[in-house]
Amino acid sequence: MSHIAEAARRRTFAIISHPDAGKTTLTENLLLAGGAIRAAGEVAARGAQRRTRSDWMKIERDRGISVSASVMTFEYSDLVFNLLDTPGHEDFSEDTYRTLTAADCAVMVLDAAKGIEPQTLKLFEVCRMRDIPIITFINKMDREALEPIELLDEVQDKLQLDTAPLYWPAASGQRFAGMKDLTTGEFCQFDRRPGEPPHIGPATRIPGSDEDLLGKLDDHVYAELVEGVEMVTGLLPKFDEEAFNAGNMTPVVFGSALRHFGVAELLNTLRDFAPPPRIQKAERKGQVISVQPSDNDVSGFVFKIQANMDPNHRDRVAFLRLCSGEFKRGMKLKSATGKQLNIHNPLMFLAQDREIAETAYAGDVIGVPNHGQLRVGDSLSESGDIQFAGIPNFAPELLRRARVKDPMKAKHLRKALESLAEEGVTQLFKPAIGSDMIVGAVGQLQFEVMIERVAAEYGLEVMFEMAPYNVARWMACDDPDKLEEFLDRNKSASGTDLDGAPVYLAKNAWDVGYAQEKNPSIRFTATKERS
Numbered sequence: 258m259s260h261i262a263e264a265a266r267r268r269t270f271a272i273i274s275h276p277d278a279g280k281t282t283l284t285e286n287l288l289l290a291g292g293a294i295r296a297a298g299e300v301a302a303r304g305a306q307r308r309t310r311s312d313w314m315k316i317e318r319d320r321g322i323s324v325s326a327s328v329m330t331f332e333y334s335d336l337v338f339n340l341l342d343t344p345g346h347e348d349f350s351e352d353t354y355r356t357l358t359a360a361d362c363a364v365m366v367l368d369a370a371k372g373i374e375p376q377t378l379k380l381f382e383v384c385r386m387r388d389i390p391i392i393t394f395i396n397k398m399d400r401e402a403l404e405p406i407e408l409l410d411e412v413q414d415k416l417q418l419d420t421a422p423l424y425w426p427a428a429s430g431q432r433f434a435g436m437k438d439l440t441t442g443e444f445c446q447f448d449r450r451p452g453e454p455p456h457i458g459p460a461t462r463i464p465g466s467d468e469d470l471l472g473k474l475d476d477h478v479y480a481e482l483v484e485g486v487e488m489v490t491g492l493l494p495k496f497d498e499e500a501f502n503a504g505n506m507t508p509v510v511f512g513s514a515l516r517h518f519g520v521a522e523l524l525n526t527l528r529d530f531a532p533p534p535r536i537q538k539a540e541r542k543g544q545v546i547s548v549q550p551s552d553n554d555v556s557g558f559v560f561k562i563q564a565n566m567d568p569n570h571r572d573r574v575a576f577l578r579l580c581s582g583e584f585k586r587g588m589k590l591k592s593a594t595g596k597q598l599n600i601h602n603p604l605m606f607l608a609q610d611r612e613i614a615e616t617a618y619a620g621d622v623i624g625v626p627n628h629g630q631l632r633v634g635d636s637l638s639e640s641g642d643i644q645f646a647g648i649p650n651f652a653p654e655l656l657r658r659a660r661v662k663d664p665m666k667a668k669h670l671r672k673a674l675e676s677l678a679e680e681g682v683t684q685l686f687k688p689a690i691g692s693d694m695i696v697g698a699v700g701q702l703q704f705e706v707m708i709e710r711v712a713a714e715y716g717l718e719v720m721f722e723m724a725p726y727n728v729a730r731w732m733a734c735d736d737p738d739k740l741e742e743f744l745d746r747n748k749s750a751s752g753t754d755l756d757g758a759p760v761y762l763a764k765n766a767w768d769v770g771y772a773q774e775k776n777p778s779i780r781f782t783a784t785k786e787r788s
């Protein structure tokens with residue numbers, strides 16, 4: 258098959274949700290429905306196995322949250338699905354933002370009793386920024402839910418997203434009976450077998466006529482269903498693929514991830530509507546270009562680095578989202594900044610295993626083992642002159658001074674912090690004066706993760722203290738002399754980031770505003786796009 262046909266069968270998507278809405282359960286059940294795993298509990302088991310390998314995962318277990326993103330590949334219906342896993346906790350949203358840059362589509366999971374929650378909203382905004390099409394899965398219908406029309410209204414009001422239900426539920430909670438397929442008119446029956454494992458696969462379908470349903474559904478539930486269907490078909494617009502692809506309309510599926518209901522239907526919705534790899538904006542020699550999945554030049558960008566997945570080997574894996582061409586094992590790829598890598602052992606991630614990838618295509622994500630040469634935001638290509646746009650670094654919201662208990666180990670600590678900062682989850686700043694190590698993070702939890710990881714992976718006891726600064730801003734100026742002069746005058750409030758880029762370290766936002774006012778030619782920015 259040509260690389261163009263191979264790319265056309267890739268579907269790369271992420272699941273976004275507020276913690277507890279059921280992302281993990283849905284992921285597992287999607288993998289079951291797609292035949293990628295055979296028994297429920299395997300994803301959790303895989304997690305448990307990983308945890309024994311890496312102590313910092315203890316936080317995940319203790320807090321019941323997921324902090325590390327990964328990718329899982331499976332084939333279904335002649336398509337290759339790449340499911341990008343995104344951490345749900347808000348302290349890790351930066352990681353999630355970056356993962357979404359590698360997705361072509363997102364499944365938004367809502368808890369049917371709660372609707373849109375704060376984290377859903379935040380993640381949705383990232384999808385909107387990039388016009389990522391969204392499929393909505395309204396989960397936990399086996400529990401008492403809000404009125405379905407209320408849930409759709411909320412999506413419409415809070416997200417300004419048109420909703421097009423593909424199914425309509427018959428009641429919820431104890432009375433939940435299933436859902437009507439609004440395309441075929443058939444009824445998907447929720448078969449309730451308490452105490453028994455759920456039936457895996459598509460729901461049993463009953464033809465849609467009244468006679469077929471009467472007697473199978475409670476009279477009230479049936480009447481409610483008929484009324485509901487009449488209302489939505491009259492009120493809501495029909496599903497429009499173009500509006501969906503533009504990120505303006507979301508198809509909606511209802512279900513219960515825990516009882517495996519609606520999951521095969523969701524997977525089929527992904528099969529039918531999730532778009533193939535998108536065209537990506539990039540720069541080549543100062544020119545803005547569009548990289549097509551069908552282009553011959555192999556190209557991609559790094560959206561995540563994970564260090565020490567196997568602590569015995571001190572390994573570092575860069576996750577490279579491919580955007581064009583046919584990648585072959587052993588290929589030499591180059592970055593626009595002149596880095597060169599021979600990729601001998603590219604990894605592919607299956608539900609339970611990693612494998613060596615012999616070939617990969619646009620839409621795929623491969624793991625590139627490396628010794629720190631690659632950073633988040635790096636672009637790699639055969640031609641070596643492509644730089645993809647739009648993987649931001651966000652200014653951290655918390656700054657702390659890192660200290661190690663044993664002062665003799667300060668050098669070791671710097672190495673450890675550098676290596677963790679290279680993963681892109683936390684940031685490391687070096688003030689212009691002194692030898693402090695200033696670590697920046699989006700949330701408190703990241704410092705806790707750092708403490709555990711530095712202990713488990715480097716055997717060092719690190720402490721985080723209040724820093725003399727609270728705000729970090731990147732600085733840029735068209736006139737390098739002006740910037741130089743500013744830095745000279747403000748040595749005590751400046752430093753550099755991991756890449757040596759100049760950073761203004763201020764006590765508070767007011768200081769930043771003041772510096773900006775006094776130095777209008779300098780741009781103080783809260784995001785830094787890597788170049």
Ligand code: G4P
Binds near residue numbers: 513
């Ligand atoms: P998350 O990754 O989005 O944080 O959610 P997760 O899948 O871990 O699910 C959160 C809780 O919601 C879990 O219960 C899970 O069993 C439950 N859940 C998920 N989907 C459904 C559903 O369709 N129906 C019902 N009734 N519950 C669902 P828990 O008690 O917190 O954990 P556990 O002990 O069951 O694992």
